[in-house]
C-alpha cells in the first residue's frame with residue numbers, strides 16, 4: 001500500500017488507529033483454548049470487531065515465534081485474514097548484515113505479504129537497504145522508542161552535539177523516502193515528537209505507547225500530525241485485552257471506538 005492509499009484510508013475511516021495483535025495464550029479468554037488455533041480464533045474476533053476503526057494491524061512477531069511452527073502458522077493465517085485494503089506491519093525489529101537482512105525481507109514481504117516491517121537501525125545502511133529494495137513495501141525504522149531503555153543510547157549526545165536518535169533520523173532519511181520509510185516514535189515522549197517532526201516533516205510515524213504505556217493521544221497529534229496525518233498510533237493490550245470473557249470482541253470494539261472518536265476530532269484540529 002502506498003502513502004496516498006494509506007492517507008485515503010485514514011480519511012475514509014477518520015482514524016489513524018493501528019491495532020496491535022500482541023496475542024498471548026496466557027491472556028486470551030479461557031474458552032478459546034479448546035479451539036484448534038486459539039491465537040487465530042482470538043485475532044479473528046479482534047479483527048472483525050475493530051475493522052471499522054483500524055487503518056492498520058501490527059502483530060508483534062515475538063508472540064507468534066514463541067510458539068514455534070504453530071505460532072508462525074497462526075501469524076500467517078492472521079495476515080491472510082486481514083483485509084487487503086488495511087495496512088499491515090510485521091513488528092519483528094529485524095536488521096543484520098546485508099545478505100541476512102535480504103532474507104528477513106523476503107520472509108516478511110514475499111513468504112508473507114506484509115506491507116511493512118519494523119527494523120532496527122543499529123547496524124547501519126547495509127542492514128536496512130535490503131528491506132527497501134521491495135516495491136510498495138515499507139521499512140519502519142526505530143528512532144525514538146517508548147521504553148525506559150531508550151535513554152541508554154538514543155538520547156546520548158554524539159560528537160556533533162546532537163542526540164543519537166537525531167543522527168539516526170538525519171542519516172537514514174537519505175536511505176529511503178517518505179514513500180517507503182516510516183519512523184517509530186514513542187507516544188511516551190510527547191514533547192520530543194515535535195523535534196522529530198521538524199527533522200522529517202513528510203514521513204509517517206508509527207507511534208506505540210498509548211493505552212497500556214500511558215502516552216497521550218492529544219499530545220501525539222498536536223506535535224506529530226502533518227497534512228497527510230503522518231501518524232499511525234498503535235494500541236495493543238489496551239484494546240485486545242479490554243475484555244476477559246466471551247464478550248472480549250465487543251470490549252475491544254468499544255476501546256477502538258473510543259480512540260477513533262478522539263482521533264476524528266484530532267484529525268479535524270491538526271491535519272492541515
Ligand SMILES: O=C(O)c1cc(=O)[nH]c(=O)n1[C@@H]1O[C@H](COP(=O)(O)O)[C@@H](O)[C@H]1O
Nearest residue numbers: 060118145146147186208212213235236237
Ligand atoms: O516497534 C514497536 O511497535 C514498538 C516500539 C516502541 O518504541 N515501543 C513499543 O511498545 N513498541 C511495540 O508496540 C506494542 C505496544 O503494546 P502496548 O503497550 O500493549 O500497546 C508492542 O508490540 C511493542 O513491542
